[in-house]
Amino acid sequence: xxxxxxxxxxxxxxxxxxxxxxxxxxxxxxxxxxxxxxxxxxxxxxxxxxxxxxxxxxxxxxxxxxxxxxxxxxxxxxxxxxxxxxxxxxxxxxxxxxxxxxxxxxxxxxxxxxxxxxxxxxxxxxxxxxxxxxx
Amino acid sequence: xxxxxxxxxxxxxxxxxxxxxxxxxxxxxxxxxxxxxxxxxxxxxxxxxxxxxxxxxxxxxxxxxxxxxxxxxxxxxxxxxxxxxxxxxxxxxxxxxxxxxxxxxxxxxxxxxxxxxxxxxxxxxxxxxxxxxxxxxxxxxxxxxxxxxx
Numbered sequence: 001x002x003x004x005x006x007x008x009x010x011x012x013x014x015x016x017x018x019x020x021x022x023x024x025x026x027x028x029x030x031x032x033x034x035x036x037x038x039x040x041x042x043x044x045x046x047x048x049x050x051x052x053x054x055x056x057x058x059x060x061x062x063x064x065x066x067x068x069x070x071x072x073x074x075x076x077x078x079x080x081x082x083x084x085x086x087x088x089x090x091x092x093x094x095x096x097x098x099x100x101x102x103x104x105x106x107x108x109x110x111x112x113x114x115x116x117x118x119x120x121x122x123x124x125x126x127x128x129x130x131x132x133x134x135x
Numbered sequence: 136x137x138x139x140x141x142x143x144x145x146x147x148x149x150x151x152x153x154x155x156x157x158x159x160x161x162x163x164x165x166x167x168x169x170x171x172x173x174x175x176x177x178x179x180x181x182x183x184x185x186x187x188x189x190x191x192x193x194x195x196x197x198x199x200x201x202x203x204x205x206x207x208x209x210x211x212x213x214x215x216x217x218x219x220x221x222x223x224x225x226x227x228x229x230x231x232x233x234x235x236x237x238x239x240x241x242x243x244x245x246x247x248x249x250x251x252x253x254x255x256x257x258x259x260x261x262x263x264x265x266x267x268x269x270x271x272x273x274x275x276x277x278x279x280x281x282x283x284x285x
Contacts, residue, residue: 017253022191023166026159054158056282058195105282111153 001130002075003040005032007092009068019064025100026059029090032074033104040126050112055085056105063099070094078127079134084108084116086127089134103134136273139176141168142208155201161242162194165227168211169246172225172272182268188251192222196244197280202229209241214274221260222249223269226277243280 007028015021037052065072073093080087085107092100110117119127143164151157174186202209210232216224229242252259261269 017188017190021166022194023159023162026162026194030157030159051153053153053201054198056195056197056280057158058193060193061191064190 002077002132003032003036003130005035005074005076006071007031007074008071009065011067014067019066022059022061025061025092025102026057028072028074028092029057029059029076029102029104032076032090033088033106036076036130040130041123051109052086052106053109054104055107057102059100059102061100063097065092065099072099076130077132078130079103079132081119081124081127081131084118086119087134089132136214136271138212138214138274139168139172139272141171141211141213143167143211144208145202145204147204150204155203158198161196161198161202161229161244164209164211164229165194165196165213165244165246168213168227169225169248172213173248177265177268180268180271182262182265184262185250185265188253189248190251191246192249193247194244195246195280196242197282198242200239200241202241213272214277215269215272216245216274216277218261218266218269218273221258222247223261224248226274226279228278240278243278245280 009020013020013024075091075093076088078086079089085105088104088106090102090104091098108117108119108123145156149156149160173189177185210230212228212230214226216226225246225248227244228240231239233239249258250261250265
């Protein structure tokens with residue numbers, strides 16, 4: 001199962017080359033990941049998910065995104081669940097084009113204690129529902 | 136070979152709700168360093184076309200330590216890992232030089248770049264002058280963005 005985030009493109013996401021800037025794709029991934037974490041990993045809609053930090057990221061840019069009014073779909077799913085970290089994969093796409101593929105390593109993090117923490121049993125259960133082996 | 140050095144200022148709003156510089160912002164710092172190297176420095180050495188169009192084909196980055204806002208800029212060192220026929224790879228370290236050879240490394244990254252003809256909307260080959268400039272920054276055994284996590 002994949003989590004799907006509808007991502008709007010803003011006018012100022014485009015750079016002087018007339019396409020969405022490479023850095024902005026990482027923002028789209030972040031919006032999708034945060035949406036997934038807050039809607040699925042958090043105990044309730046009103047409580048922020050705390051927390052995880054990004055340890056590693058890769059993004060393959062496959063096609064440029066010109067300005068558009070229709071949102072993009074950013075799909076997120078889980079490719080590994082470890083003891084204190086998990087890995088996700090992403091696709092940025094619309095109905096006809098795959099614009100980018102990406103991966104992320106996320107470390108479960110206790111923000112107040114400022115230290116890594118174990119992935120909780122409740123989180124593991126959710127993450128495993130979104131598990132799809134990496135291709 | 137020397138690395139290209141860019142001092143990148145931090146902005147207070149680069150920090151997110153966790154109180155550290157957000158992961159996305161590191162890519163912006165890399166972009167500032169890359170633009171300084173390819174669009175400002177390289178044209179002065181004769182590689183003028185790079186500023187006309189280079190697109191990012193891939194990024195890989197590993198985050199090693201959190202950065203917090205401070206008035207002093209952070210140092211981004213950029214070098215060339217590989218020069219191919221129609222693409223080249225950059226390496227980067229985001230770091231503080233603590234003196235006496237001591238360094239605090241915040242991130243290590245790689246980017247695959249493709250020279251691009253924007254008018255024709257297609258990739259083009261690396262020109263001879265570009266290759267000369269890029270090869271003056273070559274470093275084959277620079278650090279790679281690792282992926283170790285439990």
